Amino acid sequence: xxxxxxxxxxxxxxxxxxxxxxxxxPEWVFTSDEDLHPYRDHFSYLKDQPNEPIPSxxxxxxxxxxxxxxxxxxxxxxxxxxxxSTGKNFAYGGPAPNVRGSVTVDLKRMNRVLEVxxxxxxxxxxxxxxxxxxxxxxxxxxxxxWIDTPDPGWGSPVGNALDHGIGYTLGFYRDHxxxxxxxxxxxxxxxxxxxxxxxxxxxxxxxxYRHGYGPDPAxxxxxxxxxxxxxxxxxxxxxxxxxRNGLITVPKRRDLIPLIETVNYMTDLFMIGEPWYGSPLRQxxxxxxxxxxxGRFDEEEMDRQAAAARLHSWQVELxxxxxxxxxxxxxEYAKELVAxxxxxxxxxxxxxxxxxxxxxQIHETTGPYPTNMRRNVTQGVPGLGIWYMTGRSEMNPxxxxxxxxxxxxxxxxxxxxxxxxxxxFARIARDLEIPSFNNALGTPVNWYQxxxxxxxxxxxxRDYTPEGKKRAADILRRILEENAKHGYGDYRAPPIxxxxxADQYSFNDHVLxxxxxxxxxxxxxxxxxxxxxGGIWPAAYSSFRGALRx
Amino acid sequence: MASxxxxxxxxxxxxxxxxPAVSALAAQAAPGGASQTLRLERFVVDVRxxxxxxxxxxxxxxxxxxxxxxxxxxxxxxxxxxxRWKQAPMxxxxxTTRGELFVLETLANDHGMRVVYRGRHDGSKRARARHRLSGxxxxxxxxxxxxxxxxxxxxxxxxxxxxxxxxxxxTPTARLELETEAVAPGPAGDEPLYTWIIAPRAALTAxx
Ligand SMILES: Cc1cc2nc3c(=O)[nH]c(=O)nc-3n(C[C@H](O)[C@H](O)[C@H](O)COP(=O)(O)OP(=O)(O)OC[C@H]3O[C@@H](n4cnc5c(N)ncnc54)[C@H](O)[C@@H]3O)c2cc1C
Numbered sequence: 001x002x003x004x005x006x007x008x009x010x011x012x013x014x015x016x017x018x019x020x021x022x023x024x025x026p027e028w029v030f031t032s033d034e035d036l037h038p039y040r041d042h043f044s045y046l047k048d049q050p051n052e053p054i055p056s057x058x059x060x061x062x063x064x065x066x067x068x069x070x071x072x073x074x075x076x077x078x079x080x081x082x083x084x085s086t087g088k089n090f091a092y093g094g095p096a097p098n099v100r101g102s103v104t105v106d107l108k109r110m111n112r113v114l115e116v117x118x119x120x121x122x123x124x125x126x127x128x129x130x131x132x133x134x135x136x137x138x139x140x141x142x143x144x145x146w147i148d149t150p151d152p153g154w155g156s157p158v159g160n161a162l163d164h165g166i167g168y169t170l171g172f173y174r175d176h177x178x179x180x181x182x183x184x185x186x187x188x189x190x191x192x193x194x195x196x197x198x199x200x201x202x203x204x205x206x207x208x209y210r211h212g213y214g215p216d217p218a219x220x221x222x223x224x225x226x227x228x229x230x231x232x233x234x235x236x237x238x239x240x241x242x243x244r245n246g247l248i249t250v251p252k253r254r255d256l257i258p259l260i261e262t263v264n265y266m267t268d269l270f271m272i273g274e275p276w277y278g279s280p281l282r283q284x285x286x287x288x289x290x291x292x293x294x295g296r297f298d299e300e301e302m303d304r305q306a307a308a309a310r311l312h313s314w315q316v317e318l319x320x321x322x323x324x325x326x327x328x329x330x331x332e333y334a335k336e337l338v339a340x341x342x343x344x345x346x347x348x349x350x351x352x353x354x355x356x357x358x359x360x361q362i363h364e365t366t367g368p369y370p371t372n373m374r375r376n377v378t379q380g381v382p383g384l385g386i387w388y389m390t391g392r393s394e395m396n397p398x399x400x401x402x403x404x405x406x407x408x409x410x411x412x413x414x415x416x417x418x419x420x421x422x423x424x425f426a427r428i429a430r431d432l433e434i435p436s437f438n439n440a441l442g443t444p445v446n447w448y449q450x451x452x453x454x455x456x457x458x459x460x461x462r463d464y465t466p467e468g469k470k471r472a473a474d475i476l477r478r479i480l481e482e483n484a485k486h487g488y489g490d491y492r493a494p495p496i497x498x499x500x501x502a503d504q505y506s507f508n509d510h511v512l513x514x515x516x517x518x519x520x521x522x523x524x525x526x527x528x529x530x531x532x533x534g535g536i537w538p539a540a541y542s543s544f545r546g547a548l549r550x
Numbered sequence: 551m552a553s554x555x556x557x558x559x560x561x562x563x564x565x566x567x568x569x570p571a572v573s574a575l576a577a578q579a580a581p582g583g584a585s586q587t588l589r590l591e592r593f594v595v596d597v598r599x600x601x602x603x604x605x606x607x608x609x610x611x612x613x614x615x616x617x618x619x620x621x622x623x624x625x626x627x628x629x630x631x632x633x634r635w636k637q638a639p640m641x642x643x644x645x646t647t648r649g650e651l652f653v654l655e656t657l658a659n660d661h662g663m664r665v666v667y668r669g670r671h672d673g674s675k676r677a678r679a680r681h682r683l684s685g686x687x688x689x690x691x692x693x694x695x696x697x698x699x700x701x702x703x704x705x706x707x708x709x710x711x712x713x714x715x716x717x718x719x720x721t722p723t724a725r726l727e728l729e730t731e732a733v734a735p736g737p738a739g740d741e742p743l744y745t746w747i748i749a750p751r752a753a754l755t756a757x758x
Contacts, residue, residue, distance in 0.1 A: 038659040088656070108660065132628070132632075152653075154656075154657070376624075383622065384622065384627060384653055387622075387649040387650065388649070
């Protein structure tokens with residue numbers, strides 16, 4: 001099934017392909033269905049639909065100069081490109097482009113670790129370097145720095161950071177884009193630009209002072225389409241000597257408010273790693289009486305039943321990085337702070353382990369208390385085990401069969417904010433007549449240090465007919481719209497939903513999007529770099545806005 | 551450095567619906583029944599799935615080294631496959647969940663390999679199990695030829711034998727759906743079992 005870039009006839013496409021072959025060598029230009037199969041989003045509601053965003057070709061450059069030549073050729077032949085690093089963005093679009101017929105620029109061959117400094121704590125990498133590659137590089141050389149890995153570890157620091165990905169160690173490092181320091185970008189006209197101190201040719205501080213001088217455009221290259229990033233620096237956490245964790249539970253529903261307030265205090269003092277929230281009451285969800293009380297958000301009744309079952313309502317697992325003594329002192333201080341706020345709180349010591357943890361310690365799933373914490377990621381050790389999430393479970397009774405979409409909204413970082421969001425998600429599910437799991441017990445993830453993200457776990461009907469898929473995608477859009485009415489914004493989305501998410505950031509008649517599109521048209525007049533990415537449509541492709549809505 | 555096409559995969563399957571059609575295609579492929587077979591270097595088994603364990607037992611009897619997982623492929627990937635696949639692609643088979651197959655298929659795509667046979671086996675909670683197979687006609691015919699009293703001739707030992715006898719080269723492919731008596735439940739109730747073969751891109755012409 002030959003797909004052509006929009007508005008490009010077969011002759012022009014063939015000429016463009018020949019040019020790409022001259023640039024990278026014919027063996028690195030792919031056009032057959034079979035070769036393009038890995039560049040499709042196999043999780044998508046658009047899979048096998050007539051508007052599925054399948055590329056027309058893929059090109060695999062090995063050097064920056066080749067990327068520049070590809071961009072220049074794309075301008076000459078008016079071919080839309082779509083750049084990926086490791087292309088593993090599953091649940092957020094996989095490697096698929098926004099515009100059907102784009103040419104995918106696959107940067108996996110540019111996989112050099114250019115520098116890791118374990119005295120000044122940074123790395124400089126190319127886009128094809130995966131978290132596993134970078135981890136191995138550090139381990140093989142015995143360097144005393146950690147990476148902050150997302151799940152799964154086969155993604156890349158560059159690709160993940162450019163989609164605002166997150167990890168699981170200390171707050172600063174968990175925000176992967178926030179922890180970047182300096183980048184090199186091929187601009188839409190083929191020119192090469194460096195941000196921060198990289199703009200000063202003789203600087204030896206590219207990975208140390210991010211701002212350089214003047215406005216820092218680095219943010220434009222994340223979830224945007226202003227260039228193709230060819231190098232990126234990242235701050236790395238020095239390897240700590242010790243790791244310790246501990247569990248805190250509080251008895252009543254409303255105790256969540258002082259609990260979160262106190263944990264926020266510790267977080268913002270940079271005292272703890274990622275806190276993992278949860279509810280011990282999940283084990284009561286099998287009990288009809290409790291489930292009904294939770295469904296009504298009957299707080300008094302839920303508290304009564306929790307007390308009768310001798311269970312606490314909320315828990316948070318805290319982590320400390322440092323030395324044996326400092327982690328102990330911080331844990332003691334954490335207990336003191338929470339006891340002041342919630343006198344009935346209970347505390348359970350977790351593990352106290354010298355770093356690096358042994359393989360056995362990393363894989364240990366039992367401990368002083370039950371936990372869902374995936375210990376490998378808290379230690380910056382990349383893995384592939386997260387795929388269990390796509391299997392069948394109580395939370396995911398249908399299992400991943402054909403589709404899988406990440407949908408996390410930013411909600412206020414307070415107990416009141418969380419309790420309200422639970423109700424909002426429940427109402428949305430009720431209105432849309434879809435199941436919603438554990439609404440009254442839903443807790444946030446604190447991946448970003450200063451942000452709570454909540455995914456409500458909606459059960460989208462499992463109907464994989466074309467109409468069923470369309471209905472499911474429409475449901476997701478309705479959820480986004482309803483969320484936005486309450487001020488809950490999605491932090492990340494697959495191409496099929498990017499226009500919808502961007503639509504909701506609409507302050508002052510969409511001035512933000514208009515600003516982005518003004519810039520886009522100025523620096524990319526032919527609109528060749530990832531048109532539509534992030535809901536930013538260049539004039540040349542403006543008629544494609546919303547095309548993936550079907 | 552990666553060699554040519556180390557990050558792609560290929561293929562397109564023909565389609566056939568019935569057992570006789572599959573057998574006819576298979577006969578065309580290997581008129582004397584003697585084609586060269588793929589050398590399977592590993593059999594990946596999810597030990598939580600009873601039928602997968604049974605298949606792995608048959609594979610082990612045939613001398614195929616078994617790699618065990620219970621959901622997390624990190625160890626297999628880091629300790630075994632990654633260093634080997636960096637040198638050269640290889641052929642392997644498995645019986646796993648869909649998630650595990652997805653992970654291995656994606657990694658295989660990055661290393662010049664692809665899925666050439668895929669079987670989905672549904673239905674522990676159903677009265678009857680449903681098998682949907684696609685891949686080389688010879689494998690499908692083999693899986694269904696040596697019946698052991700199962701309706702319409704499917705058995706796990708026959709499937710194990712057929713996987714081990716997967717042909718190399720230009721071979722007709724087919725799809726087949728059939729029902730048999732129930733299969734044992736997996737780790738989380740009725741999650742389907744997937745059986746599969748991944749092979750170097752050059753070894754077979756089709757992708758399942
Ligand atoms: C079960 C499961 C768990 C997950 N857990 C996490 C998690 O813990 N944390 C997390 O962050 N994500 C998670 N994800 C989402 C995703 O898998 C990861 O974020 C993954 O790292 C993204 O893929 P990648 O690194 O290969 O990036 P890519 O796919 O290479 O890039 C992502 C996007 O960024 C842009 N881009 C990439 N490279 C460039 C470039 N060089 N120049 C310009 N633009 C570029 C493109 O738009 C591209 O589509 C999870 C997904 C699943 C299915």
